[in-house]
Amino acid sequence: MRGAGGAAWAASPFQPRALRASVRCRAGSGLQRRGRLWNRVLSALRAPGAREFQDCGVGLNAAQFKQLLISAVKDLFGEVDAALPLDILTYEEKTLSAILRICSSGLVKLWSSLTLLGSYKGKKCAFRVIQVSPFLLALSGNSRELVLD
C-alpha cells in the first residue's frame, strides 16, 4: 500500500491473487451441422447481441449450468480439478450468459474446459469467453462493445 509520497507497491506483479480471475462467457446450443454452428459462433463474435442463438431449445438454470461446467472440467482434468472452487456470480437464463469466478491457478483449466466443451445432453453447443479479468470491476463494462450507428 502507499501513502502520499510513498513508494511501496500494493501487489507484486508475479504474485497471482487467489480467487481473483473472473470469466464472463455465454453458452448456447447451435444447429446440428457443425459447419453452420461455426458460422454462427463467428457472427456472434463480431456482433454480440441478445439473439445470438435463436435455435436454443435448451434451457438451463443456474444449478444445471454449474453442473455443466464442473463436468466439463472433470472430463478434461479429472476429479481433483473438478473440485476447484468455482462461483457463478451472475447467471442470465435468457441469454445463457454468466460471470464466473475461479482462483488464478484454475483459470487455464476452466477456460480450456469451456473451449473444448462441445455438447450438452446430446445437443451441440459452444462457449464463448467475452472478457477475462482479475478485477470484477473491469467486467462491469467492455469498451469493445461500444456500438455507434
Added chain:
Amino acid sequence: MATLRRLREAPRHLLVCEKSNFGNHKSRHWHLVQTHYYNYRVSFLIPECGILSEELKNLVMQTGPYYFVKNLPLYELITPEFISTFIKKGSCYALTYNTNIDEDNTVALLPNGKLILSLDKDTYEETGLQGHPSQFSGRKIMKFIVSIDLMELSLNLDSKKYERISWSFKEKKPLKFDFLLAWHNTGSEESTMMSYFSKYQIQEHQPKVALSTVRDLQCPVLQSSELEGAPEVSCQALELFDWLGAVFSNVSLNNEPNNFISTYCCPQPSTVVAKAYLCTITGFILPEKICLLLEHLCHYFDELKLAPWVTLSVQGFADSPVSWGKNEHGFWKGGEHLYNFVIFNNQDYWLQMAVGANDHCPP
C-alpha cells in the same frame, strides 16, 4: 512439469492502492485523473442517497459531447489548420474506433499534441516512419509504436521531418480510420468539430447515462486510515475493490458458504444501508469532465451526510495505446486499466489503480 506449471499460471496483473488527503499538497489525484486520457466508463456510488442533487445531475448529463468520424484520413490530423484550430487552443483527444490494439493498427491523439500510432509490422514498414518496437512484443516483434509530436512539427512546417510525415500519410501509405474525437476548449472561440469535419461523416454523440437506486445494500465498513483493514473493525481496500465490481455487475452479496451456485458475499464487517445511488456513464469521456465530477464529490461532505464514503470509478478503453501519460498499454487476455477513488467524509481518500498484463506500473 513445465506443462503442469503452465496450467496453473494466470496472466499477471497489478493493483496499486494508496491513501492520502485532498488537502495534502503532495496529493497527486488531479495529475492521475488528467493523465488517464481515454475513459470509457465512469461510475459513482453514493450510499445513503436516494436522489441526486441538481448540480450533480447536471454535471452527469453534461459529460459530452464526443464525435464519431468515419474513414478519416490520418493526414487530416497533421494539417496546420487542425493543429492551430484544436490542438493549440484546447485539449484534443482522438482514438480509433473498433480497432483491437492486439490485432489492428490503432491511432491516438493525446491532448499534449502527441500522435501515437500502434502499427503492425507490415504497415510500419510501409509507412517508412521512425518508431520503436512495442514493449510487449515478446521475442518476435509484431507491433511498432510511432510517436509524432505535432506541437514541435507545427513550429517548422518546412522541416524535412514534416515533409516526410506528410508524404507518408498522403502518398506512401494513406491510412484511414474511424475516429472517436473530443475537444475541451480552453479559449473563447467556438470552432467546432462538426463544422470542421463536415465533409466527412461526422456524428455527435452524448455519453449514455444509467441511474439507479439500490435498496438494502450491504456495504463494507471502512476506516480511512487503514488500507489493509483491521480484523473485526474494517475491511481491506482489496475487498472493497471486488465488492464494488460485484455491485456494478449485479452480483448477489449474501450467499451462504455452503451455497452450490456461488459463495461470494459482502466482505465483513459490513453494514446495511437503506438505499444507495448508482450512476454509470459510458462513452468517450474526457478527463476534464471527470475532474469536475471528482471535485463535486470531494465537496459532497461539506454538508452533513449519512454516507461515510462515496466512490468514483473510471475504466479506460481496452484498445487505447496508452494507459496513464505515455505509458504503453496492450491487450493480453484483457485490456483493463482502471482506477477507483474512495472519498471519505474527512477528505481522506483511497486511490486504487489496476492494470493488466501488458501494462506498466501505474504512476
